[in-house]
Amino acid sequence: xxxxxSNHSIDSKGRVILPKEYREELGERFxxxxxxxxxxxxxxxxxxxxxxxQIRSLPADKALTLQYLFISPAVPVSPNSQxxxxxxxAIREDCALSGEVTVVGMDTRIEIWDKDTFAAFMEERKKDSxxxxxxxxxx
Numbered sequence: 774x775x776x777x778x779s780n781h782s783i784d785s786k787g788r789v790i791l792p793k794e795y796r797e798e799l800g801e802r803f804x805x806x807x808x809x810x811x812x813x814x815x816x817x818x819x820x821x822x823x824x825x826x827q828i829r830s831l832p833a834d835k836a837l838t839l840q841y842l843f844i845s846p847a848v849p850v851s852p853n854s855q856x857x858x859x860x861x862x863a864i865r866e867d868c869a870l871s872g873e874v875t876v877v878g879m880d881t882r883i884e885i886w887d888k889d890t891f892a893a894f895m896e897e898r899k900k901d902s903x904x905x906x907x908x909x910x911x912x
Contacts, residue, residue, distance in 0.1 A: 774798075775878030780888060783874055787865055788857035791815070791876060795883055796852050805860055806847035808884050810894065813864050815883040821847065860885065 775795055783789050791799070795815075804821040808814040816824065828839045846867075852858050860870060873888040886894070 774880055775883050776880075778875055778877040780873060780875055783860065783865070783871055784857070786859065787862060788853075788859050789874060789876070789885060790856045791852065791858055791883070793856065795876070795878065796856055799883075802849055802851050804847050805850050805858070805864065806843050807864055807867060810884075811868055811886070811890060812877075813860055813868050813870060813885040814879075815858075815885065816881070818849075820881050 775798065777792075779792055781789050781791075799815065799817055803818060804816050805813055806816075806821075825844060828836050828844065830836075831839065846861070846864060848861050850858050865871065868885075869887050869890060870885060871887070875886045875888050875891040877884040877886060877891070
């Protein structure tokens with residue numbers, strides 16, 4: 774399970790350090806692809822395979838769209854000895870990742886956001902949907 778968030782920098786080669794506890798859970802090899810929002814997402818091999826299977830079970834037109842969006846840009850990666858992971862250039866460009874980023878634990882996956890984009894995203898979510906979501910949880 775991935776929890777918490779932290780701020781990091783992407784270096785000039787497009788690498789970011791993932792927190793040690795995330796790397797330990799991800800293992801030696803895992804996947805980076807585009808996220809469901811304007812972010813990159815990181816998943817274990819098992820979680821990526823689960824996503825692929827779910828997409829394949831959808832009607833063909835829906836599956837094809839999701840394969841283009843999430844499966845085709847995915848790349849297997851491994852952290853280097855300093856714990857840095859290369860985010861492919863196409864994903865960095867599509868998600869506007871450079872400089873400061875926020876790494877977010879999302880239970881079964883990790884998201885990597887531009888720091889300012891994530892802050893704005895969260896502010897919008899707080900305004901629009903937190904009360905309704907909490908009501909659904911009956912808190």
